Amino acid sequence: MKKLAFFFSLLLCFCLFGTGTAEATREPAPFWVAQFPLQVESRMAPSQAVHDRLEKLVDCSMHIPLNGTLKAVRYIPERQCQTAWEAVRSEAGRKARLKELMRPLAEKLQADFVVIPILSGYEQYETMSWHRWGRRITHSYACVQIVGYDRLKDEAFSKTVSRSFDDEYSSQGDVSTLAYEAMDAALREAQVHDRIWEMKRRMVGPADH
DSSP states (O other): OHHHHHHHHHHHHHHHHHHHHHHHHOOOOOEEEEEOOOEEOSSSOOOHHHHHHHHHHHHHHHOOTTHHHHOOEEEOOHHHHHHHHHHHHHHHOTTSOHHHHHHHHHHHHTOSEEEEEEEEEEEEEEEEEGGGTTEEEEEEEEEEEEEEEETTTTEEEEEEEEEEEEESOOGGGSHHHHHHHHHHHHHHHTTHHHHHHHHHHHHHOOOOO
């Protein structure tokens, strides 16, 4: 009888040890991110090269080294994001502000982080200035908006940055250059890079970035 009791006690210890080990080694749930493609809402559309360059800037801001191995962040498929976005906008109506839609969008996607880059202004044209001896003046304008939701901070955010140029033509005043500068500034003001790295830090610990 004593041997049987000892056997069951030993078996119970092994079970408890195994459960504790499994709990300790269990990987934390990944953060789910909804990264939308560039939404073009400007009157003029950028060339494909400019479009790709702007999206690459967003990718760089969201990049986490070795995420393929760490699996700290996982991305919701683009089609699923677009479907949810259309549904949320339809339910809210046209008068709803974009920032107000970010929380319900995150809830519908069950996302921890949402980022939507919007090119709301993109135009360039020339006029003749008679005050400058008939010289051609280039007028360029670009505007970028970054909207999203951060579940860690329970915060919907929206940052808008615009750039304009009115002078004799210069490559620095080209609308593609202005759009790139506006995108970079908007991403920084929205703290997209810092937010995504905070998610990574909570998953695998601090690291240089």
